Amino acid sequence: MFGLKLVSILSAILGLSSLATSQKTVRINALGDSITGSPGCWRAILWQKLQAAGVKNTDFVGTLSGQGCGFSYDGENDGHGGFLATGIVRDNQLPGWLSQSKPDIVMLELGTNDVWSNIAPATIIAAFDTLVNQMRAQKSTMRVLVAQITPMNPSSCSDCGQRVIAFNAAIRAWAPNKSTAASPITVVDCWTGINTTSDTIDRVHPNSSGNTKLANCWYEPLKAAIALAGCP
Known part of the structure; x- marks a missing residue:
């Protein structure tokens, strides 16, 4: 009886080991503006959280290298400071970036x-539509995680808070219709719980507490996407 139990335990361990080794490396591209890339230390915290959870079959990719966040991490990304979604589409920049990074997510x-x-939500969403089409042209099974963007209240823009709310509502309405079984789109709520006074350095860009909250908002959706994308 003991021998049978031992065989059963060993088989389970070997099965888990086989599952772990069968997970392929998943290439992940963080695409955005300065909130993503300058220095975007929420990505470093996110990477650290994944590592701590044993999610190590990842390769963060992009045309930009990671910046210093106090510890070593896999920091390649496409967080281009000052860039607009509409500008990236206008200048047709994403296909070139994707051809270098070749992400799965x-x-x-x-x-x-x-x-x-003050670009209208519908115009920005039209740019998102083009960006997703370009992602799918690079990889037909691209998994896309789209953030509802963080709150902002800069002194130069008294209406920006409400504009963000309107834009995030447009994202929620657009994503389900653009999502497909082969290339699903998941909306990630990076708006709720972030305070422009206590979680940013300038009412726009995250400080240390804001970075922690951003890492937390991305963690579960990204972990789930990695698990699916990493299946052989």
Whole structure:
């Protein structure tokens, strides 16, 4: 009886080991503006959280290298400071970036500069539509995580808070219709719980507490996407 139990335990361990080794490396591209990339230390905290949870089959990719966040991490990304979603589409920049990074998952946190520039939500969403089409042209099974962008209340833009709310509502309405079984879109709530006074350095860009909250909002959706994308 003891021998049978031992065999059963060993088989379970070997099965888990086989499952772990069968998980392929998942390439992840964080695409956005300065909130993502300058220095975007929420990505470092997010990477650390994944590592601590044993999610190590990841390769963060992009045309930009990671910046210093106090510890070593896999920091490649496409967080281009000052860029607009509408500008990236206008200049046809994403296909070139994707051809270099070749991601399996794109984490899209973009639109803050468009909103700040008072571009209509429908126009930004049209740009998102094009960006997703370009992602799918690069990889037909691209998994796309789209953030409802963080709150902002800069002194130069008294209406920006309400503009963000309107834009995030547009994201929630757009995503289900654009999502497909082969290339699902998941909306990630990076708005709720972030305070522009206590969680940002300038009422726009995250401080240390804001970075922790951003890492937390991305963690579960990204972990789930990695698990699915990593299946052989």
